[in-house]
Amino acid sequence: MAIHQIDSEYSPGRLSAPPVEKRRGRLKIYFGYADGVGKTCAMLHDAHEVRKDGIDVVAGYIEPHDWPETAALLEGLELLTPLEVSYKSAISKEFDLDRAIRRKPELILIDELAHTNAEGCRHKKRYQDVEELLCAGIDVYTTNNVQHIESLNDVVASITGIDVSERIPDSVFDSADQIELVDIEPDELIERLHKGNVYQERSARNLPTIFTREKLIALREIALRRAADQVNRISLQNCEQIQNGGSYANEHILVCLSSVPSDAKVIRTAARMADAFHGTFTALHVEMPEISAAANNQTQINEHLRLAEQLGAQIATVYGEDIPGQIAEYAKVSRVSKIVMGRSNHTNKWFSKPTLVDRLSTLAPNIDIYIIPDSQSSFHLGLPKYTKSVKFSLADSLKTIGIFAACMLIGLWFNSLGFSEANIITVYILGVLINSVVTRGQIYSVISSVVSVLVFDLIFTEPYLQFRVFSGGYPVTLLVMLVSAIITSTLTKRVKEQARQAAQKAYRTEVLLETSHKLQQAGDELEILSETAQQMAKLLDRSIIFYSVQENALSEPMVFLKEGSAADTQVYFREDERLVAEWVYKNNKRAGATTDTLSAAKCLYLAVRGKDRVFAVSGIVMEKEARLGVFEKSLVIAMLGECGLALEKEWLNETKKQITMQAQQEQLRTNLLRGISHDLRTPLTSILGNAGILVSNSEILNEEQKTGLYTDIYDDATWLIKLVENLLSITRIDNGTMNLDLQPELLDEVIEEALLHVSRRSAEHVIETILGDELLMAKMDSRLIVQVIINIVDNAVKYTPAGSHITISAKKDGQFARIEITDDGPGISDAAKTKLFDMFFTADNISADGRRGLGLGLTLCKSIITAHGGTIYVKDNTPQGTVLGFTLLAEEVDVHE
Template sequence: MFQRTEPDEILKKIHDEERKQGRGYLKIFFGYAAGVGKTYTMLEAAHTAKSRGVDVVVGYVEPHARPETTRLVQGLESLSPRIIEHNHIQLKEFDLDAALARKPELILVDELAHTNATGLRHHKRYQDIRELLAAGINVYTTVNVQHIESLNDMVASITGVLVRERIPDYVFDDADQVELVDIEPNDLIERLEAGKVYQPNQAKKALSNFFNRDNLIALREIALRRCADRINKMTELAKADKGIDYFTGEHILVCISSSPTNAKVIRTAARMAAAFKGRLTALYIETSDYIRMDQKSLNTLSENMHLAQQFGARVEAVCGDDIAYQISEYARLSNVSKIVLGRSQTKKHLFSKPSLVEQLTFAAPNLDIYIIPVKGTSVYRYQKYKEKPQFVLKDFLICICVIIAITFIGYLFQNFGFSEANIITVYILGVLMISIMTSQRIYSIVSSFLSVLVFNFFFTNPYFTFQAYDSGYPVTFVIMFLAAFITSGLAVQMKNSAKRAAQTAYRTKILLDTNQLVQKEKNKKGIIDVTCHQLMKLLNKDIIFYPVDELNLQNPIVFSIDDSKDIEKCINNNETAVATWVYKNNKHAGATTHTLGNAKCLYLALRVNENVYGVVGIRIKNKPLDPFEHSIVLSILGDAAMALEKEQVIREKSKADLIAKNEQLRANLLRSISHDLRTPLTSISGSAGILLSSSDTLDEKNKKQLYTDIYDDSLWLINLVENLLSVTRIEDGTMQLNMTTELIEEVVHEALQHISRQGREHHIQVQQDNEFILVKMDTRLMIQVIINLIDNAIKYTPKGSHILIHVFKQKQEVCIDVQDDGPGITDEMKPHIFDMFYTGNMKVADSRRSLGLGLALCKSIVNAHHGTMSVLDNQPKGAILRVILPVEEVILHE
C-alpha cells in the first residue's frame, strides 16, 4: 500500500542531499588489530587511483619502520609533516593547513583515531579529516576495531587494555565506504614473530599480552560483526527512504553524571539505541551540590556530556535534588520507553535509603529500566560534596545576637510562669532563624548544640552550671538538640531549594523574554542586541558577536558587562580565526572544547540547519558553563537564529517584491507608451510632413494651426517624459528632495505659467486667503504636482469649464484645492484614482488616452513631503483634488 511521505522527512532528505553536495568521499580501511595490512592496502589503492589520473597526495602515513609500506609511499607526492615541540620532544603531526592549501583530489591520512599534539587546531585527527571532507577533498584513512567508541569497554574486557584513542561511532557509520582488511589470526601471529609488525623485543611482549590468539579471534569477530551492523544500518536507511517496513518508536534515556564509570553506561545506551533503532537522550540532573563540585568532577562531567553528543544523543538538563522524580517526570513528558542506569555497589543497611533503581521503579512502573554493572561507587547517586566551614563574621554575630535574644525571651517566659517546654520551643525557633539568616550549615549545627548548653546553663536546676539534677533532663537535652538539628536542616534545605528555584525561574524567564523580544525586533541589529544582552543577563559574562553579511564574517560587536578594556584581549587575529572556523564549519570551538581550546572565548554558531547567521563568543575565564546554562544558551541562540532567518527571508522577499514591482512597472510603461504615443507622434509627423510637402500651397491660417498642433503635441510629450522620469526615480528610491522654504502663492503662479495651451479654453482662477503662507518643499517637484492637477482638470472637463485653485490655511496645514465643475468622479473610481496606470472609463477631452501616471506621481511626491492627497465632490457638480502640506512655523501676515 502506498505510504505518503511526511513533509518533515522530505525536508530532511533535501537538507541531507544539499549537505552531501560538494563534500569529499571518505573511505576507511578497517582492521581488527595492528599489522593486518590496513596502511599497505590503502597505499595500493592510492597507486591504483593515481594510475587512473587522480591527483593523489600523502598527507600523513605512519610507516612503523615497515619496508613494504615505505616502498609504497615512494612515487606518491607527500606533504611535509608539521613539527610540534612538546616537553622538549619534536612530534610529527599532519599539517591540515598545508593539505587545505594544496587541495588534492585524494589525500591519504593514516591513523584516524590519533590524538593531535597540544596547539593544533583540532584535538583529534578525525576532526581534521572532517574539515578536509567539508572542503571537498576525498580521504583515505585507517582505523582498528578497538578505537571505535561504543566498543571500547567490550575490547577492554577481552584484552585487559583500555584504549585511550577513540573515534565516535558516527564517523565510522557515516563513511562512504569501509573496506575490511582481514587476515587469519595465525597469519598475523606469524607476521609478528617474523618482525614484520614490531621490532623483535616489542613483538615478543605484544604476543604475550594483547596479540595472543584468543584475543585476536575475539577482536576479529567483533570487527566482522561491526561491519555487518554497518551494512544492516545502511539497509534500514534505504528501507526508510523507500518507506518500506521501517518504524521506530523507541526512545532511550541515559543519565549523565560526574562519575568516571558513567562513560560505560553511555556507551551501552548508545549500542542499545542503535540496536533498537531509536532515539537517544542524555539527561543531566543539576542538583544543589553542583556549585561545590571540584574541577576534576567538572572535567569528568564535561567529558561524559561530550561522549553522549558524539553518539548523537540529545543532551538535556533539568534542576532538582530529587533525582528519581526528575528522571521519571522527564521520561513521562518526553515519551521515553527505556531508561539505562548503572548498578550501585553500595552496601545496604537498616537505615539506608532506597536505591535510585528502587525509587525509579516506584515512580515510573511502566518504564523498562536496564541496569548496567559498573565498578566503584554508584553511578547515579549524586556525590555529596562536603562544604568546608569558613568563618564569616556576619554569621557569627547573627548567631550570638539570636542566642542572646532568645535567652532574654526565655527569662521573660520564666518570670511569667511559662513551662520549660515553652522555653525549649523558643530556642528551637532561634535555631530555625539562624539557619535561615546564615550562609553555611555549620552555624545551624553549632547553634543547635549551643542552644542545649545555654538552656542547661540558665534554665535548669542548679542554675548557672552545666549540671542537671533531674534524671529526665538528659532525654530533654537530646530531644531538644534533635528537634533543633532537624528543623535547622529542613530550613537550610528549603532555603537552598528556594534559591535554586529562583535561579531556575530567572533563567527560564530570560529564555521566554528572549523569545518574545527577538520576535518584536524587525531588523538585524535589534535582534543581535537583544540576544547578546540576554546572554549577558544569563551568564554575567562578556559577549562578542560576529555578524554574517554577504556570506562573510564581519567585524565583531562587543558587549561588556563592566565596560572594561580587558575585553579587548579577546579581539585579535587568533580569536577572529577561531570565530571564522566556527562560521565555516558550523560547529562550536574555543575555550572548554577540544577544537582550538586555547582561545579565550567559547564560540557558538547561530544556525538553522546548515545556515549560519552569526557567531557568538562567550568569554570563559575559569569555570565552564554548567549543563543547564549551556542548554538555555543553545535555546537562546536557536531563537535568535530563527529570528535572523526570518528577518533575512523578509528582506529577500522585499527585494524580490521590489524587483517584481519594477519589472511590472517597466512592462506597463512599455506597453502603455508603445500604444499611447502613436497619436501625438503620428500627429507631429503628419503635420510636419504636410508643412514640408505643401508649405507653398498652404495659407498662413492653416500653417499656424499645424504649428500649434505640433507645439501642443510636443508639450504633451515633454510633460509625459517628465512624469516618466519622476516615476522611475521614485520607484527605485533615487529621488532626492531639495527642500527650501517657499511662498505657496509664488509656486502656484509659477505652475500656471507652464499650463498647456488647452488651458486657454477653460476659465482658470486662483483664490488665496489674505495671508502669506510659507511651506518647506522641493519647488520643482511641487510645481509639477500643481501642473499635473490642473492638466488633469483640463483633460477631463469640457471646454468652457471653470477651474479654481484655492489655497487656504487650516490649523498648522496648508490646503491646495484644484476644483472643477465637470462631470466629477464616481464613487467606484475614487479608491483607485491615485493608482498607477488607472484611467477608469472617463473620456479625455483632447481624444488621447491618459497613461494614468499624473495623479499617482502627485501622491508619491506629496507623501515624500509628509503630506496627504484626497479626492472630494464639488458642489453642485465636479470634483476637488486636495493637497495638504505642513506649513512652516513662520507665517507672515499683511
C-alpha cells in the same frame, strides 16, 4: 548594562543574504580490527585508482612507519608538508589543516582518524580536522581501528586489557558515507607480526599483548558486527527515505549518571543499546539539594556528561533528594522505555535496605531496567560519595555565639521563675533552629546542638556544674534534645537549599520566557542581538560578545559587559579572538574556551543559527570564570535558538519586502513598456506620416495644408516631450536625486508662468484666475509647482469639451496656501477618484484628441506636492465638474522690504 559597539558601517534592519550552500565532502573510513591488517595500503591503492580517473588526490598525512610497501604506494602522490609544532622542547609533526584547505584538492588521504593533535594545533583531535575538511567540500579517505570507537572502548578493554585513550565519537563513524572493512585472518596477521611487517622496531618477543590468536578473533568479530550494523543502518535509512516514513521505533533509552568512575561503562552500554534499537538516548543526572559535590566528584560528573554528549545523548538534570523518585518521575514524563544503570557488587554486612533498583522497580513497574554490574563502586540507593566542605566564617561564628548566649540568658531567667526543664530545653531547641536559619554551614547547627546539650546538663540538671546525666530520665531527655536539634537543623538547611534551587530555576525560566517575549517585540537585527545579549548576561552573570553577519562576513564585535564589570574591552577586539569567531561562522560549530577547538581563546563562541544558515556568532567570556553548567548550557542554547528564529524571521521579512519591491518594479516596467508600445505609437506614427507627406508632396500642398501638418507634428512632439519630462521627474523624485530649491514665491506669478506653457488647445476653453490675495506667497520650488499647474490644467483641457470653463483659484487657509483648479466638465467617477494619482491609471473617458496617455501626469503632481510637505486631492465641483487641489506651506509677506 554597558554596551560597547565598534561598527561604523552597521545598518540595523538589513540582514545579509545567506552564503551559497557549499557541497559537503564525503568521508570514507578504512576499518580494521587491529594494526597491520592493511588499512593504509588499501587506502593508498584506492587513491591511485581514483587518480587515474582525473581526481586531484593529495596525501595529507600518512603515519611514517617506514614500511616498504607503504613507501612504494606513496610514490606518484602529492604529499602535503606536515606542520611542525614545538611543545616542551620537542618537535612534533602534525597534519597541516590550513595548508590542506588552501590547497583544496578533490580528495585528501589522512591516516589515524583517532589521533590526538599536539598542543598548539587548532583542534584537539584529528577527526575534528577531518570534519572541517568535509565542511570545506573536500572528500576524505581515512583509517581507524575498532578499539578507537568510543562506545566499544570498554568492551575492547575487557578483551585486550588495554584502555585506549585515543577515541572517536560514534557519531563520526556513523556519519561516514562509506565504511570499507579491511580484513585478514588472525593467523596471517600474527605471521606478519613475526616477520616485522607491522612493527619493525619490535622483536617477536616484544609485541603488544593484544596480538594473541584468541584476542584477535574476538576483536575481528566485534569489527565485523560493527561494520554490519553500519551497513544495516544505511540500508534502513535509504528505505525510510523512499517510503517517507517516520522514525524507526519509539524506543527511549535513559542512562542514569553519577560520579562513580565505572559509569563510563554504563554510558557506553546505553549508547550501544540506543544504537541497536534506533531509539532516543538521554542521560539523566540527579543533583542532591543538600550536598555539595567535591571538586574531584564534579570533575568526574562533567567527564561523564561530556562522554554522554559525544555518544549522542541529550543531557537532562533534575534536583531532589529522592533519587529513585526523581528518575521514575522523569522516565514517566519523558516516555522512557528502558533505563540503564550500574550496580555495585558490594553489600552491607550489618543491615540491608532497599536498593535503587528495588525502589525504581516499584515506582516504575512498566519500564524495563537494565543493570550493568561492575566490581567497582557504582550508583546505589543512598547518597553518592560526596565530601562536605566545612567552611567557617566570622559572621556566622558571631551569630552562633550570640544566639547561644541569648538562649543561656533566657534559660537562666526561666530557671529563676521556676519553669520546668522541658521549657528550658525548648528554648535551646528553638535557638538551634534559629541558628540553622541565619547561618550557612550545617556545622554551626551541629556545634550548637552538642554545646546546648552539654550546657543544659552542666547548668540546669542536678548536680549542678557537673556532667552527671546517668540518673533518672536525663539520658533519654538529653538524647531526644540532641536528636531533635540535629533533625531540625538538617531539615531547615534542606528547606533553605530547596527554596534556593526553586528560586534559581524560577529565575532562569523567567529569563527564558522574558527573552522570548522581548525577541518577539524586537524591531530589527541590532535590537534582536542586543536583547539576546542582555538576557544572556543576566542569566550567566558574564560579559557577552556578538558578531552579526553583514554581507557574508562578520561585523565588528558588540560587547555587552556584565553589571559592575570594568574589563578592558579591547582584549575582545584582538585578531586571534575574531579568527575564532570567523571559524565558528564558517563551520557552524562551537569553538573557543572549554572546547577542543581553538581552546586558547578567552571566550566560548557559539553560532546563532536559523534553519540552515548562521546569522550571528555569540561569545561568552570565560576568562577566570568557571565553565558553564549543564543546565546553564541548555538555557543558553535555547536562548540562541530563539535569537536565531527571530533573526531568520527578520531576514524572511526583508526578503519578502525585496521580492515585493521587485514585483512592483517588474509591474512598473511592464506597464511602462506596454504604455510606450501602445500610447507612444500613435504620436510617433502621426509625426512619421505627416513628415512623409511633407517630404513627398511638398509641391502639391498649399500653405494652409502645410501649416496644418506642421501644427500636428508640433503638437505630437510637444506631447512626447512632456511625457518624457514626467518620466524623468518621477524617476528623480523616487530615487531621491531631485533637490528642492524652496523659496518664497508669489502664487500670482507662478500661475501666470504656468499658463504660458499649457497646451495650445487651452484656447478653446475659458480659463480664469481668482486670487484671494494678490500678494499671497508660498514656500516652493517654482519650476516644479509650475509643472504641477501645467499638468492639472492640461488634464482639465484634455478631458473637458471645448468651451468649458476652467478656474484657477488660490487663497490662504491657516498656515497653508490652497490652490484649486476647477472645471465644469463631465466629472470623475467615485471609483476613479481613489486611483486617480496612481501610476499608469487613466480614466475611462477619452480625451478630445483620442489619446488616453500613460497616466503619469497626476502621479508626478502627487510626488512633487508630497515632497513639498503638502497634500493633493480631488473632489466634485458643484453643480458639475471636478476640483483638483493642493496645498503648500504659506509664507508671510515682509512689508518692510
